[in-house]
Every structure is written in C-alpha cells, then in structure tokens.
Amino acid sequence: MRVAIIGAGPSGLACALELQRLGIKPVIFERYHRVGHPVERVDMLLHLAWLPVKDQLDHLARKCGFYLHPLAPLRSIVMHSPGHQAVIRSPRLGYLLSRGRSPLSIENQMAAGLSSPVVFETIADPQDLAREFDWVVVATGDSKPARQLGLWQEYSNVVIKGALVLGQFDPHTFHMFWDTRYAGHSYGYLAPFDRGRASIHLCVGGIKPEEMDDYWELFLEAEKLHYHTIETYEQQFHCGRITRHQVGNILLVGNSGGFVSNLLGLGLFPGMISGVLAARAIAGNDDYERLVKPLTRRINELNELRSKLDKLDNHGLDRLVGILGMPGIKHLIYHSGLDIIPKIYTILSGFNKLTFRTPSAHPRHH
Numbered sequence: 001m002r003v004a005i006i007g008a009g010p011s012g013l014a015c016a017l018e019l020q021r022l023g024i025k026p027v028i029f030e031r032y033h034r035v036g037h038p039v040e041r042v043d044m045l046l047h048l049a050w051l052p053v054k055d056q057l058d059h060l061a062r063k064c065g066f067y068l069h070p071l072a073p074l075r076s077i078v079m080h081s082p083g084h085q086a087v088i089r090s091p092r093l094g095y096l097l098s099r100g101r102s103p104l105s106i107e108n109q110m111a112a113g114l115s116s117p118v119v120f121e122t123i124a125d126p127q128d129l130a131r132e133f134d135w136v137v138v139a140t141g142d143s144k145p146a147r148q149l150g151l152w153q154e155y156s157n158v159v160i161k162g163a164l165v166l167g168q169f170d171p172h173t174f175h176m177f178w179d180t181r182y183a184g185h186s187y188g189y190l191a192p193f194d195r196g197r198a199s200i201h202l203c204v205g206g207i208k209p210e211e212m213d214d215y216w217e218l219f220l221e222a223e224k225l226h227y228h229t230i231e232t233y234e235q236q237f238h239c240g241r242i243t244r245h246q247v248g249n250i251l252l253v254g255n256s257g258g259f260v261s262n263l264l265g266l267g268l269f270p271g272m273i274s275g276v277l278a279a280r281a282i283a284g285n286d287d288y289e290r291l292v293k294p295l296t297r298r299i300n301e302l303n304e305l306r307s308k309l310d311k312l313d314n315h316g317l318d319r320l321v322g323i324l325g326m327p328g329i330k331h332l333i334y335h336s337g338l339d340i341i342p343k344i345y346t347i348l349s350g351f352n353k354l355t356f357r358t359p360s361a362h363p364r365h366h
C-alpha cells in the first residue's frame with residue numbers, strides 16, 4: 001500500500017510512526033530542508049483540556065508508543081488580567097515542550113524514530129498526490145487544503161507575534177495575559193524554555209498583520225515584559241471548523257483537519273492523536289470519521305467555552321481571574337479530576353458577577 005504524508009510536523013510524524021508500527025512505510029513530504037519550523041518556541045500541554053486523558057505524554061507513550069521528553073513539568077500558571085492576578089499551583093498541571101528547529105523539539109524527538117523516507121524542500125499538493133498514491137494524509141498545519149477541498153468554515157483570523165527572549169524565568173511557570181486593549185478577544189503568554197530563555201507570544205484576532213506592532217508594543221509595556229529579544233516572528237492562524245475529515249483517499253489530520261481548539265490554541269495533543277487514528281483507519285480499513293468523533297466532540301466543547309469567554313470585557317476578565325483564583329474553584333477545576341470544562345462557564349456565571357460587553361482592541365487609546 002502506498003501512503004503519502006504531507007508535512008513533517010507532530011501530526012504527520014505521529015501518522016508516519018503509527019503506520020510504520022503497523023507495517024506500512026509511508027513517504028513524507030516536507031517543505032523545509034529539515035524537520036522543525038525555523039522558529040523555536042515552547043508549547044504547553046494542559047492536562048485539564050483533554051480529559052478523560054489525565055496525562056497526555058503518558059497516554060502518548062502507553063497508547064501510541066511515543067516516548068517524548070518535555071522541557072519541564074508545568075507546575076504553575078499565573079493568570080494576569082488588567083486588575084487581577086491568580087496563581088494556580090499543582091504538581092500535575094501539564095507539561096512545557098520544545099517546538100521547532102531545536103534537537104529537543106517534539107518534532108525532532110519523533111523524527112528520530114522514523115525509518116520512512118522524508119522528501120525535503122518539496123511543497124506537495126494533496127490532489128496531485130491522490131492520483132499517485134493509495135492514500136494521502138494532509139498534515140500541513142494550515143487550512144489551505146481544506147479550503148481547496150471546500151471543507152473549511154472560518155471562525156476567525158488571528159495574527160500571532162512571537163519572540164525568543166533572554167532573562168530570568170521559573171522553568172515550571174506559564175504566564176497568561178488577558179487584556180482587551182492589546183489582545184481583543186485573544187491573549188498573550190510567556191512560556192520558559194529554561195531559567196534563562198523564554199518565548200513570548202501575543203495573539204490578536206480580526207486585525208491586519210501590519211497593525212500587530214502597535215498591539216505588541218502595548219502588550220510588552222502594559223505587562224512590563226522588558227527582556228532582551230533574540231528574534232521575533234509573525235504568522236497568521238486561521239481558526240475554523242471542517243465539515244468532513246476525509247474526501248476520497250485524502251485524510252486531513254492535525255491543524256489541517258481542524259484538530260485544534262480555539263481555547264488557547266491547543267492543538268498538539270489532538271493533532272498527534274488524529275495522525276495516529278488516520279494511520280489506524282488506513283491500515284485497518286476503518287472509518288476515519290468515526291474514529292475522530294470523540295476528538296471533534298471535545299474540540300467543540302472547548303470552542304463553545306471560548307466563544308462564551310469572548311463576550312467578557314476587561315471588567316469581566318478581572319472577575320473571571322478573581323474567581324479562578326478562589327481556593328474552592330481552583331480545587332474543583334485543577335485538583336478534583338472532574339471534567340468540568342463543559343460546565344465551567346455555567347459554574348463561573350453562577351457567581352453572577354461577570355459582565356458581558358463586546359471587547360475591542362484599541363492600542364492607541366491605552
């Protein structure tokens with residue numbers, strides 16, 4: 001059986017490794033000259049997001065045979081809103097992982113297990129390959145193939161700016177920043193590689209790329225993120241949903257298949273799982289749509305929560321962060337082991353303190 005995989009990111013590599021395990025050697029096409037995006041960054045795995053899976057790295061090891069090393073366990077999340085700060089501490093919040101060109105990155109750790117060929121510096125087209133191969137797995141990390149196949153429904157277009165910075169950091173702490181003045185409905189965050197390096201990101205929906213620098217400056221100023229910057233980059237990210245994940249012999253996985261939640265852009269774990277499921281569908285002649293249903297259901301739940309949080313203005317964000325920092329609520333969300341994501345908004349609004357106005361980002365009126 002001839003299988004092509006387009007994209008050597010985490011989702012494409014997860015598919016390739018699972019196919020290898022099942023006795024099929026795919027051919028992988030990658031646009032860059034090596035595995036791993038040219039930019040280095042830190043991604044977070046948040047255990048709460050993909051319950052009933054309690055530990056995503058443990059799950060990937062036990063169920064998929066991927067033994068991946070994090071940079072560090074995530075032990076604390078500091079949430080900043082304009083007038084509040086809440087600190088969540090727990091030994092088991094999740095993990096911080098390296099992404100991109102680093103040899104320690106998740107992509108490069110996975111690529112070490114490859115025995116299948118990778119054709120580098122090749123921009124592959126799904127429909128061309130579909131004529132040549134029995135199966136084509138699309139793992140390009142973008143919405144373009146789904147658009148071309150007429151499967152994409154856009155929610156929003158987010159501009160992202162990231163920076164690699166030097167300073168002093170706690171390697172187990174992730175900082176989240178919410179303020180509608182510089183982020184609109186979105187957010188900023190700081191994630192450490194180690195004690196001396198971190199990546200900082202700002203995501204802003206509904207703006208033009210050329211507007212980003214104003215928002216970025218306001219973000220750094222408002223949050224006092226005055227670090228030595230090594231490099232910066234910008235990219236656009238399309239959030240949306242996909243109506244089907246398979247068209248003929250083409251299967252869409254990872255970001256290309258819409259397996260990323262709008263809530264904090266969490267897509268690493270569901271992306272890899274979708275890659276594994278695509279491999280199992282191909283090798284076992286199984287129904288891919290059926291296999292990915294639990295994942296899409298969960299993504300819809302997270303997206304639903306995100307669309308409700310979008311209604312909060314800065315006053316509402318302050319209240320939200322205040323409530324999330326209350327001991328009883330913290331325990332319920334982070335320590336009880338209960339899957340309260342689908343109910344979290346109802347619980348929070350039970351406090352009857354959240355206000356709902358339409359926020360907009362206005363960097364010049366700060």
Ligand SMILES: Cc1cc2nc3c(=O)[nH]c(=O)nc-3n(C[C@H](O)[C@H](O)[C@H](O)COP(=O)(O)OP(=O)(O)OC[C@H]3O[C@@H](n4cnc5c(N)ncnc54)[C@H](O)[C@@H]3O)c2cc1C
Nearest residue numbers: 007009010011031043044123124140141254255266267268
């Ligand atoms: C700034 C940022 C921060 C994020 N933070 C988190 C986080 O903290 N936690 C989390 O869970 N998720 C996070 N995500 C989402 C997560 O990174 C993605 O869901 C995950 O990378 C999806 O993996 P993928 O393999 O589907 O796509 P990608 O990682 O984008 O990989 C796609 C690969 O395909 C290649 N490619 C693209 N087009 C072609 C083509 N035509 N031909 C050949 N090769 C091609 C690319 O070069 C790349 O190697 C973040 C995303 C961004 C943008």
